[in-house]
């Protein structure tokens with residue numbers, strides 16, 4: 001599902017809006033098609049929840065999402081077209097098993113390196129107190145960012161960084 005933070009959703013909207021017209025239309029069409037597919041599968045009400053589901057509910061949602069076989073809208077010729085700007089959760093997903101296993105059809109496990117801490121989750125904490133969305137599934141990034149423009153009063157970068165590291169280290 002590629003769960004990203006609100007700040008990354010706004011960044012992805014900026015990236016897409018900055019693309020040349022043809023690329024932008026192609027990417028936006030992919031986002032639209034992905035949302036329509038999830039609507040058909042009956043997953044949108046869960047995907048639009050402002051608080052990320054946890055435990056078995058999250059796992060079940062992830063599996064049902066995966067079964068739809070909807071590629072990330074940024075995937076281009078099997079590569080990430082926004083690689084230098086990809087979300088943190090993508091950077092943390094370090095798979096070391098055979099890529100064939102990712103199809104889940106051969107029944108073999110996907111092995112990934114476990115992160116000692118998850119910066120992607122800490123990033124969800126840096127928005128101000130008026131925000132209470134703690135995840136945005138990537139296919140909803142553009143829609144969410146358009147509906148939720150930044151309204152917070154600007155804060156010093158040091159405060160934002162301190163909040164991020166407090167959450168990351170639990171100190």
Ligand code: SF4
Pocket residue numbers: 002072073074075076079080081082083086087090
């Ligand atoms: S690495 Fe790129 S293509 Fe893959 S899920 Fe993340 S943004 Fe999408």
